[in-house]
Amino acid sequence: MKISSLLNTSGEWARNDGPHHQIVISSRVRLARNLSGYPFPGWGKKADRLEVLEVIKPEVEGLSELNDCYSEYIPDLSALEKQVLVERHLISREHAAKGVGSAVVINKRQTLSIMINEEDHLRMQVIRSGLQLKNAFKLIDKVDSGLEKRVDYAFHPELGYLTACPTNVGTGMRASAMIHLPALVLSEQINPVIQAVNKIGLAVRGLYGEGTEAMGNLFQISNQTTLGEKEEEIITQLNKVIEKIIGHEQNARQMLLQKKPGMVLDHIGRGYGILCHAYSMTSKEALNLLSFLKLGVDLGHFPEECQSAIDELFILTQPAHLQRGSKQKLAPEDRDALRAEIIRDKLKKFPKPDSSKAVTPEPPKEENHDE
Amino acid sequence: MTCDVCKTHPATVFLTQIVDGKMQKVNLCESCSNEKGVSDPTAFELADLLLGIGASEEVARGSSAGQRCPACGFSHSDFKKTGRLGCSVCYETFSEGLQSLVKAMHKGTRHVGKVPARLLRTLELSARTKALQRDLEQAVAEENYEAAAQLRDQLRELEAQA
Numbered sequence: 001m002k003i004s005s006l007l008n009t010s011g012e013w014a015r016n017d018g019p020h021h022q023i024v025i026s027s028r029v030r031l032a033r034n035l036s037g038y039p040f041p042g043w044g045k046k047a048d049r050l051e052v053l054e055v056i057k058p059e060v061e062g063l064s065e066l067n068d069c070y071s072e073y074i075p076d077l078s079a080l081e082k083q084v085l086v087e088r089h090l091i092s093r094e095h096a097a098k099g100v101g102s103a104v105v106i107n108k109r110q111t112l113s114i115m116i117n118e119e120d121h122l123r124m125q126v127i128r129s130g131l132q133l134k135n136a137f138k139l140i141d142k143v144d145s146g147l148e149k150r151v152d153y154a155f156h157p158e159l160g161y162l163t164a165c166p167t168n169v170g171t172g173m174r175a176s177a178m179i180h181l182p183a184l185v186l187s188e189q190i191n192p193v194i195q196a197v198n199k200i201g202l203a204v205r206g207l208y209g210e211g212t213e214a215m216g217n218l219f220q221i222s223n224q225t226t227l228g229e230k231e232e233e234i235i236t237q238l239n240k241v242i243e244k245i246i247g248h249e250q251n252a253r254q255m256l257l258q259k260k261p262g263m264v265l266d267h268i269g270r271g272y273g274i275l276c277h278a279y280s281m282t283s284k285e286a287l288n289l290l291s292f293l294k295l296g297v298d299l300g301h302f303p304e305e306c307q308s309a310i311d312e313l314f315i316l317t318q319p320a321h322l323q324r325g326s327k328q329k330l331a332p333e334d335r336d337a338l339r340a341e342i343i344r345d346k347l348k349k350f351p352k353p354d355s356s357k358a359v360t361p362e363p364p365k366e367e368n369h370d371e
Numbered sequence: 372m373t374c375d376v377c378k379t380h381p382a383t384v385f386l387t388q389i390v391d392g393k394m395q396k397v398n399l400c401e402s403c404s405n406e407k408g409v410s411d412p413t414a415f416e417l418a419d420l421l422l423g424i425g426a427s428e429e430v431a432r433g434s435s436a437g438q439r440c441p442a443c444g445f446s447h448s449d450f451k452k453t454g455r456l457g458c459s460v461c462y463e464t465f466s467e468g469l470q471s472l473v474k475a476m477h478k479g480t481r482h483v484g485k486v487p488a489r490l491l492r493t494l495e496l497s498a499r500t501k502a503l504q505r506d507l508e509q510a511v512a513e514e515n516y517e518a519a520a521q522l523r524d525q526l527r528e529l530e531a532q533a
Contacts (some may be wrong), residue, residue, distance in 0.1 A: 042455050043445055112372045148488065155490055159473070160484060164455040165474055171484040225476065227476075227478065228477050228482075229478055229483065298437065
């Protein structure tokens with residue numbers, strides 16, 4: 001399959017129809033694996049990496065889960081194509097920067113992607129819409145079990161799967177969910193929540209992972225440790241914590257509507273107003289305002305069918321996606337203008353926010369502080 | 372914002388490095404930054420940045436200076452520079468230093484999760500062999516030769532299977 005056909009259709013996870021999709025955008029599980037007998041990609045010579053690639057790539061493409069896949073060497077991709085894949089979370093920023101000896105294999109639904117010679121020989125991930133950590137793990141586990149029959153993994157009886165960085169040793173697994181928490185941010189409860197999550201050994205990050213800023217009230221929560229627990233235990237614990245955070249976000253929405261309804265209406269109304277009428281908009285501003293529109297849909301201020309338009313805009317307004325839609329190379333200010341135009345166009349069919357149709361979020365559950 | 376090292380004093384020194392196109396930030400207080408030699412950025416090791424302060428020294432413990440991994444030629448100073456290991460054998464080469472690092476990083480020190488199916492049998496066999504050998508030594512030490520003979524036979528059987 002050609003990359004153009006892959007890039008022209010959005011991935012399954014971006015459709016945002018999974019369980020708890022109002023608050024959880026997507027769930028991801030990735031496994032890090034290395035072949036025994038070869039240096040890790042970062043230390044090996046080019047010849048080592050090419051040899052590893054030659055061993056792994058055909059085996060990966062031969063997996064039944066990757067029938068009809070898209071497979072490409074990283075140096076053969078244009079900078080723009082790589083950036084689009086990064087914006088879709090199909091490859092990491094680190095992988096996009098790799099040269100000769102690195103490749104990526106992605107299934108047609110864009111739920112499964114396998115990076116070859118990233119930081120480890122293999123980085124395999126499943127990304128699903130909504131809260132589906134268990135399903136994501138099931139699929140990646142199956143892929144891993146298929147692959148271990150074909151290649152010889154570096155495995156240590158005590159330390160488990162060996163990885164280039166000791167932070168991944170053991171299961172080599174990182175599970176994460178991208179969650180949308182506007183009410184916790186607005187009610188200034190987000191920092192205590194982040195601290196509590198950190199305290200139990202989970203990491204909270206921004207939109208594009210490590211070291212990135214939280215934009216659009218989007219946060220990534222993931223396990224920090226990989227040794228000493230079973231994969232299923234890690235997933236179950238993370239799932240539990242995320243369900244708690246969903247509860248906190250729902251409570252925060254309810255509280256805001258009761259105590260500061262004007263503030264909520266103001267944010268949604270301003271978001272709508274600016275998005276409908278702006279002629280220049282940075283991706284950061286777009287994400288932040290779209291976040292309030294999304295909240296508006298969740299609260300019933302917009303009809304539910306508006307949801308998909310917003311979800312689409314979250315992706316389409318990212319820099320590389322914008323550039324792709326345009327024939328010539330865009331300067332940042334041209335991009336901001338184009339972004340504003342696309343948003344205005346998309347929101348033409350959007351009705352004005354109507355709080356009279358508002359639905360009250362589920363009643364707050366008992367506050368639980370046992371974490 | 373408090374200092375990432377002492378976690379008590381307010382951070383006044385904000386260090387940002389771009390490594391492999393990835394931004395790494397560390398926040399330090401006045402005294403910790405002096406101690407860590409932040410005014411001289413080369414003295415501040417990447418391994419510390421990525422894995423926590425003191426990581427590079429940890430790995431140096433137990434391995435003589437200049438020791439290299441026999442499989443890939445990786446040395447402790449390479450770990451200092453990159454924060455990554457060279458190959459899977461490095462885990463043996465630098466095992467002593469890595470042990471405490473891994474312990475501080477993770478919830479446990481033993482992998483209890485998935486095992487590749489083809490290794491499962493080998494690992495089980497080697498665990499059972501080890502246990503039998505221990506029992507055998509004990510039986511011999513106790514001069515319980517009847518039990519020892521039985522254990523020896525069991526061991527032979529296992530070895531035949533392997």
